[in-house]
Amino acid sequence: MIDGWYWKFIGVGLIIYSMIVGMLVPLKPSIELVAPSAAKTGQQINLEVTGYNTNYSGSASIRAWLKDEEGNAVLSKNVTVINAQNLVANFDIPGFLPSSDRVVPFTLILDHPVDGAMVSPDAVFITQDSISKVEGQTLWQKDIINDLTLNTAFTFPSMSLIRETIRNTFYHVPLWFAMVIIFGAAVYWSIKYLRNPQSYQYDNRAVGFTSVGILFGILGTVTGALWARFVWGSYWSWDIKQIVTAVALLIYMAYFILRNAIEDDDRKGRVAAVYNIFAFVALIPLIFVVPRMMDSLHPGNGGNPGLGANDLDNSMRMIFYPAIIGWIIIGLWLANVRYRLLDIKYNLMNK
Amino acid sequence: MLKEIKALIQKDLLLDWRQRFSLASVILYLACTIFIVVIATQSNNPGLWNAVFWIVVLFVSSNAVAKSFIQESDRQRIYYYTLANPIAVLTSKYIYNTLILFVLSMIAFGLLTFFTINPVRLNGLFFLTLFLGATGFSIVFTFTSSIASAASNRNTLLAILSFPLLLPMLFTLLKLSQQSLGLITDTSYETDILILVAIDLLLVGVSFLLFPYLWKD
Structure with missing residues (x-):
């Protein structure tokens, strides 16, 4: 033949x-675990982030955001790196959420100057006691997630589980x-x-x-x-x-x-x-x-x-x-x- | 062609009428199976009813269709092919077996309902499923029995050749039947019906193409 x-x-x-x-190429740096997974409005929370294949200690300027489905986001006050796999992101959660739901899931976005941007979908569920969508929209901002770094290294996607x-x-x-x-x-x-x-x-x-x-x-x-x-x-x-x-x-x-x-x-x-x-x-x-x-x-x-x-x-x-x-x-x-x-x-x- | 098919179906009907005991034995087999299954399960659960019903129908169908090619002698078959177009012979068997299997599954339904419960909510859909099942089983069993008739120990061979082939059909039939029993609610069951019809047409088409190679010796 x-x-x-x-x-x-x-x-x-x-x-x-x-x-x-297939065996040698590493996985893309990503977020493995975020804790705690629930918060309330008006709180100050420390999100402990565990990374996978990450090199957090390799950079001083890591930024973090919490974002909802419509792109309303808040930037973290400061990010403290513990070691290569762990960091703590400190957030001031505003008093109102930009939504009329009581509980809203928020996605955590991290930007690392070398590893690139990492996303953990629905990482934190925030509960609000008093609901005001209009006020929430003034406290949360759109289009503040910018200058995300693109990881150009040859890696495979890192998916949870x-x-x-x-x-x-x-x-x-x-x-x-x-x-x-x-x-x-x-x-x-x-x-x-x-x-x-x-x-x-x-x-x-x-x-x-x-x-x-x-x-x-x-x-x-x-x-x-x-x-x-x-x-x-x-x-x-x-x-x-x-x-x-x-x-x-x-x-x-x-x-x-x-x-x-x-x-x-x-x-x-x-x-x-x-x-x-x-x-x-x-x-x-x-x-x-x-x-x-x-x-x-x-x-x-x-x-x-x-x-x-x-x-x-x-x-x-x-x-x-x-x-x-x-x-x-x-x-x-x-x-x-x-x-x-x-x-x-x-x-x-x-x- | 149509005349031939009609004559062949009449011939099969007449043969089965003259040998009533052979069809009666299949019905008795059906009754015994249902009796054993009902005693063994002793349950009025519609999900179990559905499973038991289709297993009984599957095995009884395999026994009923096994008669069509397997029990005819090679010479008898050659004689039919000289008298009529082989495709007409195959088509007549498909139609005749579909009828027989539909009647048998109705009897199975009647007996199982008599001994246990009648869980059917959508009668129209259920009997349509029965008919589609009879058609599909008839096509696969008839064609594989014509394949198996070329070999020794034909009855075992018929089961191992046809049961795996029936599985895609059985998946869809079970789903439709669950729908008609009200066990699941699926708004798109028309697609399932279309899929069954499409599988049937596909298999009929291929079997028409392949059949001439089977009977020529």
């Missing part, structure tokens, strides 16, 4: 690149992509075989691709389960995507059982090819429609699955896409070895 050997090096190179760079496990994006997700494409390739060779029932090689290719697809499905499930152990709390949570993978594996294992249940070689190849195509078509709604109908625990789900702007930023794309291509090439190579072996077996048997 593909001649030569250079593409194998490309595949291995991409995988090694994704593993090394997920944190370092975001690196699993480079191993787990590409395996899943590669699996769908490899099962697609199996369908392609199944169709080719149905059109030319004499060429046993096509049938062997369908078998090779299907077995590699199952391998990738198992690897994808395992890498996902390990990740889920840390983020969701258990290896298996009956998440819709976990169910989908399990069903896909069941379907393709049934493919091999079907093959073994038919004795006649000609008939085996033809019936297996028919089942392979039919199964893939029945899987399409399962892979692409059902996960969109149900809530999933997966990042980016609960409305829009796939690769949202929050899941992937440009730094991650630079590792994610090569990893996908790399795994697809590795899959082609594995299938290639598998079906060449099957061809040799066939030739030996029929001599």
Whole structure:
């Protein structure tokens, strides 16, 4: 199919690149924890901020703001750095809030001259006793958050709960992509075989691709389960995507059982090819429609699955896409070895 | 083509009428299953009712459809294909099995309601779900039984080939059925109905394309 050997090096190179760079690049400095998380109007509060991957002690001029959804903000009086990960931001909360709600969530924004701006959404919930939106709007100001520093270092996004496990994006997700494409390739060779029932090689290719697809499905499930152990709390949570993978594996294992249940070689190849195509078509709604109908625990789900702007930023794309291509090439190579072996077996048997 | 389909359905009806005991055995199987399940669960919980109902319908459907291709001999089949267009044979089986499965799921509903409760709030939606379920089950079971008929130990094979394929359909059916039982409120259940119809059409289309490769030997 593909001649030569250079593409194998490309595949291995991409995988090694994704593993090394994916592991070594640090996470973007961010806010891990803010305490206390509740306050009242008119109070003076000391917000203790715990950072992740931060270097607070490296700078003297850190600024902090509290901001509501509409952009009304207040600047902190002073920021005291304790060490690289901890600082205390001192705020005078005004007597009124710029809202007619009793409790309003405020977002904490920190600006560090080197690390860049960090945001902790809904960090503090402020309760007001007497409500006056008009007075609140004079006490809180718009457009005072300015001169934010942009961190231009090559980093991965740091998301609460997920944190370092975001690196699993480079191993787990590409395996899943590669699996769908490899099962697609199996369908392609199944169709080719149905059109030319004499060429046993096509049938062997369908078998090779299907077995590699199952391998990738198992690897994808395992890498996902390990990740889920840390983020969701258990290896298996009956998440819709976990169910989908399990069903896909069941379907393709049934493919091999079907093959073994038919004795006649000609008939085996033809019936297996028919089942392979039919199964893939029945899987399409399962892979692409059902996960969109149900809530999933997966990042980016609960409305829009796939690769949202929050899941992937440009730094991650630079590792994610090569990893996908790399795994697809590795899959082609594995299938290639598998079906060449099957061809040799066939030739030996029929001599 | 239409004439052929009509004649083939009549043939199936006539065959089943002459061998009434074979269909009666499926109904008896259904009654026994429901009886055991009701004794085992002893509950009037609508959520459980829903689960039990669909599990019973799924297994009974697999047994009822297994008759269509699996119990015919290879020679008998070849004879049909020489008499009629193979696609017409397949279509007639789809239609006939849909009818049989719909009737069977109605009987299952009647028996389960008789023994336990009737939790159905939206009757129209529930029977539409039953019909959609019968259609989908009929398509998947009929086609996989024609695949399984090529192999040995056909009945086990039918189950492992078709149950995973039915899951996407079953998800949607369970959701619609929960909706009609008032267990969940979902304003967009029309989309679910459309998805079921789309899955059915997709599978029918693919099976028409693939069927000629299955029966030619």
